[in-house]
Amino acid sequence: MEANANLPFEIRQVPSELNAQLLKDFTGERTGFVQVGPKKWFLPAKYREFAAHFYNFQPRPDDVWVVTFPRSGTTWTQELVWLVANDLDYETASRVPQVERFPFLEFNIFFHDEVKSEILELNQGDPFKQQLVELISEPAYLSLQEHQGRRFVKTHLPFSLLPPNLLDTCKVVYVVRNPKDVAVSFYHLNRLIKTQGYQGDFRKYWHYFEKDLHPWTPYWAHVEEGWRRRHHPNLLFQFYEDMNRDLSSTIRRMGSFLGKTMDEAQVARLADHLDIRNFRDNKAVNYDLVKEVGLLNSGEPAFIRKGKVGAWHAEFDEELDQRADKWIEENLRKTDIVFPISLHK
Template sequence: MPPIPKFIEDKLENDKNETEKGHFPYVITKVDEDVNNELLRYFTGEKTGFVQVGPKKWFFPSGYEQEAANYYNFMFRPSDVIVATFPRSGTTWVQEMVWLLVNNLDYQKAAEIPLDDRFPFLEYSCFVHKATKAEFMAENASDNEKLAILQDWDVPAWKILGKSTGPRFIKTHLPFTLLPPDLLNVGCKVIYVARNPKDVAVSFYHLNRLARTQGYIGDFSRYWGCFERNLQPWTPYWEHIKEGWERRKEENMQFYFYEDINKDLREQYDVLENHLKIENFKNNKSVNSDLCKRLGIFAKEEQGFVRKGEIGGWKDYFDEKLNGKADQWIQENLKDTDIVFPIVNK
């Protein structure tokens, strides 16, 4: 691997994130040392460790601690449109659909401007560890254009969004607990999407293998153990879903199941349906994080960012024993709620 140019090293060393002052009401603690060491062994993109936040123990990489108050105090605007999900719940698919519907089905503009620019990811920067970023820069040391892109790769989205004019589209996986308390009162529209946890886990497993910022190197069974024990970013999964479900009747809030939106797509415009068909969508460079692939942030041997989007694909990953364990976990967490996931016969 070629060395990082000296001017890049100096810039990395001196790149101190600006932070806005603001109150953050929750205690942030480090994960148990033994658990942390185990996680670092299998999730190679994080170099420092992991933290848990508040009484629900929301799980994040070390970079979250510095940015927590900025997310909690972010100034949303009445004109904002937010897609909020637990990861891998059909998020990218819903983002593209929402953006197109709001923008009069402007397919040309959608193709010209990457979805990440049209629909910034609020907390992405805290998942880019400085040491992992340095690795990407070293690998691209001979390409000044890529170095320039990577240098700004971890600029916090709240800074960029703060300078934006006009209506903003914002993606977040943060639970309501960690977002501004007045989020649903400022007038912006929040679309919350939930998906069957087995399909979520399989998709999240593949993303963790694909994205070198996570760099997962274990098998699915081990990954499921982390997911089930709430040792994955943005978990606990069930608390996340419950928070969305409990607020589904509030003004400015819409709650959907991915399975229902997918099923009802035929009721939408014919052209939009064709655009969003998963076989077309997964090859759309505008939404498939193609830049991450070109910069080496995505592992070449893994599946794409938009993978299959299918319903019931979990059946290829859960053997009988693991499926029984997962069903017990699901039933235990649903028993005191009125959440009912759509039944899909596939």
Template structure:
């Protein structure tokens, strides 16, 4: 995949604050053009590099075609969604904004020497909870189990994009590279204005107090949840989203405590300790 020197990637393990960060990065990079952001879906402004993989399996293709029910417009949309990400981004004007959940080792080898990368990490227990709801939201996946079943698959590295800690540690090892900005989702929640300043400095984009205040208000969870350009609602028109789940959910840290019983919490802590042993990586939130 050919890279350009002004490309900007947002790379995360799924459900680590990706969408929130994409909107933040795009608006800073595009001089706070809220009108354009509202008029164009985030998925178009900031395409998902490997997203087409979800639409090219045989079962997925059948479900997609059935959902179109002969609607020519819908079929055209699905045709676009099925195109390989590298073909989609190749046609984008510079600077390109690209999202990926792939670990650095599965992205172009020259990525950090060529482009800027914002990597967002999050407590894996909260990631697991959010990922659980995400899999219940997208009906194409066919997941119908409970959280305990999902957690078993998550911490045993049996889900898409796992193993979680290898993903995280690859990025952590590159955190001091001048083209890498490594941030924790919990830090975004704790002090969004400071996080905005860090991103703006990383992108070499000045930001004044008025711009900072407006962007933080735009990213306020209530406003963000109701922002139609970021919440994946077009997928609902195809019948791919469960009615009782939402794409933008709660936007908080520590919610995992409502899902883990004592045994699961102890198991999770051992898993975290085992994977962080021998590293200087520490999660920002204590259990």
């Protein structure tokens, strides 16, 4: 497939001086970054090679997709979706890592070839781990195309970069989380995983996030695309804060959306399985495969962190908080999005 075949948007390189600064701060990328379409979706340069594969990917009627801006409760939602759709098969969920049960559509574009070579060298002499590296770095669309049976797909790409017939073909769950908690959680992930390799402090990180110079931004355009589709019968739109506040109701709503019924005992057991205290200790969802091959930096919080609403307070000082509030107010005025909580407290 030609790299940019049938694409209704342009892909442009980030200006060279800005690109050089970004490469110093995000050491997991070695080539640079691009901005896509009129909204300037920010992605690594490798996106150019695979954009058509994502946009022209063929969804199937029995697919279930989870679409989110990163760190919006994605992994939590994936586990909920998979278990409900698979009749609460806890045995398989504990035995098969979530990254295999629920492939991440575009992860390969973040796994730079130079980083892959370094990780392969790190695991030299261990054929099993080297095979894991090859598995992790393989484009997910290839394995998904070959997959027999129901498919579960995770992506952080916005709707405008995904197959145009996605919602008219299959079920999609879209989750939104308040931007301050997203930014703090994403900051720690960027420091944790070597494919991102962020080197700076949170203040500088917020600058990139706020200025839409960070993978998958702009945040507000991403959320607005999900919000605009919230009434589509094939879309379940969820706020992370509502999920956190009443998990049992969320489970029942998911069951209804996926055509599954559960009794109270089953709902209670699933709520316990998904409780953040248990979820953090669940090796099947905590990116243990990635950790095993050396893709995670030591000294950083685990992939599954606190899962709290309002955890952003730990990183925002008063000045940065006021700046963030102004940014939030300016962007909320452009939409009719109504969050279930105050974004300032």
